[in-house]
Amino acid sequence: MQKLFFILLLAFSTAVSAQYNVRPLDSLINKEEPAWPVIKGWIDSATNKVQVLPVDTAKAKTALYDTQVTTRSPMGAVIYETGGILVDNGWIRILGSGHAKLNRSVPAWNKGKSFREIGERPLFLLVADDAIGGFFAINGGKFGFNQGNVFYLAPDNLQWEDLEINYTDFLLFCFSGDVEGFYEGQRWKGWEKDVPKLSADKSFLFTPALWVRPERAEGQRARKAIPVEEQYKVMMDMRKQLKLE
Numbered sequence: 466m467q468k469l470f471f472i473l474l475l476a477f478s479t480a481v482s483a484q485y486n487v488r489p490l491d492s493l494i495n496k497e498e499p500a501w502p503v504i505k506g507w508i509d510s511a512t513n514k515v516q517v518l519p520v521d522t523a524k525a526k527t528a529l530y531d532t533q534v535t536t537r538s539p540m541g542a543v544i545y546e547t548g549g550i551l552v553d554n555g556w557i558r559i560l561g562s563g564h565a566k567l568n569r570s571v572p573a574w575n576k577g578k579s580f581r582e583i584g585e586r587p588l589f590l591l592v593a594d595d596a597i598g599g600f601f602a603i604n605g606g607k608f609g610f611n612q613g614n615v616f617y618l619a620p621d622n623l624q625w626e627d628l629e630i631n632y633t634d635f636l637l638f639c640f641s642g643d644v645e646g647f648y649e650g651q652r653w654k655g656w657e658k659d660v661p662k663l664s665a666d667k668s669f670l671f672t673p674a675l676w677v678r679p680e681r682a683e684g685q686r687a688r689k690a691i692p693v694e695e696q697y698k699v700m701m702d703m704r705k706q707l708k709l710e
Contacts, residue, residue: 493535495536500538504542504636513552513553516550518551520546524570525546525562526545527562531573532544543561548564549569554657556644557594557639569666575590588606589602589607592635593639595668596660597651598700600617600697602616615630615634615635620674623704623707664690666693668696670695
């Protein structure tokens, strides 16, 4: 009986330690030093095309509470002040609290991927993705080193690549960085017309897949739009088959 009690106590302690000390919403809304005015300044002076999706206040409060970050942080500010942010006509989609054009909030998108239940401490957090099936995530320990850095799940090699920047620098890169250079060789003739027609909740699946023949020019591949949820599952399944996960 004592042994059973000890096992149950240990299981309970482990579960509790895996969760945050949940803070009330009011404590997450920083009115003295909010990060949004600074981010808004970056957007106003951006050299890349940036579209801020309008925020739904109720959704924003829910998403902020579920993520348990403060608006003093850039990520908390993006969640609380935007429905999401589209870069280069939606080539990159930065998650916020959700909008009709980007119907995914940070916590809702991560549930079932980086954590099972709201309140658990994730080992990584998906914060953005792109039109060709790449995913950006903040490392919380999953990748073993450089916690806090943004990693990119590259669709041409299925590897999580350390971008060696944090979330703040990732925003600056999206707004005014060399996005064209980052995707060198992965954009096809006419992408500027194709991508704006693509829902921000979908991405292009290529045939042959980018990771099968990465050397093939993009214009030589067939492509179709699929839900980004399906794209993520395809990549995770392939990583498991290749024993990368």
